[in-house]
Amino acid sequence: MRKILTVDTPRILLGLLFLVGAIEGFTFIFTGNHLIHPPTSPAGEAFELALQQSGFVWPLVKTVHLVGALCLLSNRAPAFGLAILLPAITVIALFHFVLNPGGIPMALAMLVLTGLLLVAYRDRYRPLFGRGAAGRFA
Template sequence: MKIAVLIARVLLGLVFVVFGLNFFFQFLHMAQPPMSDKAQAFSGGLFGSGYFFQYMKVIEITSGLFLIINRYTALFVLLLLPISLNIFLFHAILAPAGLPIGLAVIVLEVFLLFAYRKYYASIFTATPTV
């Protein structure tokens, strides 16, 4: 199990670091797959905000680096959950051409959430005490 967690953690970290850095430096020249009108409208709205993608990519790069170096891993896996879920849902619903990468990201994310589940137990305390 330790080896599987190590592989999943490093793979997920690399995905977010590489694609996060690619947003800023564009060193991977990839052709954009065809997107539906709804997918273009969604992406256009996020880009049009002027800050959202930059903010998200900084979180991705930071989280990915912490996953790779194995520090505060449970926190950063949890921080990447909404991003991973949105990547998956965007490709599953709006742009199916990218579904394989979306599926890989969500599978790695869920696996790591399961692997680090003991660190999340206190979050689900119904009535916390001070």
């Protein structure tokens, strides 16, 4: 039961969150229309528009979101899926804390889910930070 609450539920919820975001992002890329677009501050809209108009950043970000979500939802390499999503999670959290305060509750929920998964997968990340890790890659 503990594993369900601390690993499976956060993994599935975070995976669904990023899957929905990826689907919405690809829908915008292919149709120019949003399926879901929560209220966003003017500064947040300007940031999002800049990413979309860059031509390559938005598709790259949404592809990473899709791959990470599929890893989490399929439970195939979930620690890898979380690792590739961590930069996006950081940017999304900062986006809400700095540019779009209305999304802070969602950012906090995402950070809690991420924290639970980081603790659950800590053994898989330990070799990256262990003694002599830098020497193995030099």
